[in-house]
Amino acid sequence: MNSPYRVCFVCTGNICRSPMAEAVFRTFVEDAGLGALVRVDSAGTGGWHEGDGADPRTVSVLEANGYPSDHFARQFRAEWFGGLDLVVALDEGHLRALRSLAPTQADADKVRLLRAYDPARPDDLDVPDPYYGGMDGFEDCLEMVEAAGKGLLDAVRTALEERAA
Template structure:
């Protein structure tokens, strides 16, 4: 692949970032789920998937051990994840920024420099009509393993709904 091919390839990808509070629980779950869905559908080369945090408490750390365990129980691999903080400069290169609760959504919208960037921010549960009225994915950080599993279930449902919306355009190569 030439440098020009790489630039074209990158430009054709749909770029999504999942953003939660510390980037060690919810957002790594969604990143792993969407990556798996894209891989299984043969569309991994059409998506650029990442996750980040609104805060800097866990930068450089792996996902929470309970996140990794919940992902493993469900058949996902989150072992390579390292937490990072969202950089407002990322708005320019991203197509969609997915928050897990209204607080994170407010923070991200406040960081947006333009109305276009502000409109890139969406709540994850908006993508699942049956869960949209709930608004917020609970933060499992101060909870037990069962809560991590329940939160992963919500994330799987909503991320699958998001992927079903993206997949037709991805198959056609439309951003």
């Protein structure tokens, strides 16, 4: 058996957007019957919240929409690139930060924007940080994550098929 396909979602502090994306995508993976083949994780570009749970508003939106939320924040480390197949940035700032951390060009090429997988192809590929706003920002974030998550699942399924061929 091949090693699992590993996906890590990354935002700023790993308490709002990336844990939401992690929970949603893990559910999509499980529902697709791919749980044994795909590992889903998240982290932040900064370590301010390391060890903290997800923002209570993230937890509230996830739970209200039927997603589990068991999360502890951590900071992304450059040495993780070797064990990851895909690093999913939540906005352009994260994309740049992660690519600059990448030890090799091949590692930098693993970094993609989440909304690039949205079949609706939005003009703005950033998932806005809901931290400083109200609940509506977290609900909007969930909608964006869900929309892009379906396209991301298709891309991961394709990568798994290519790996198996």
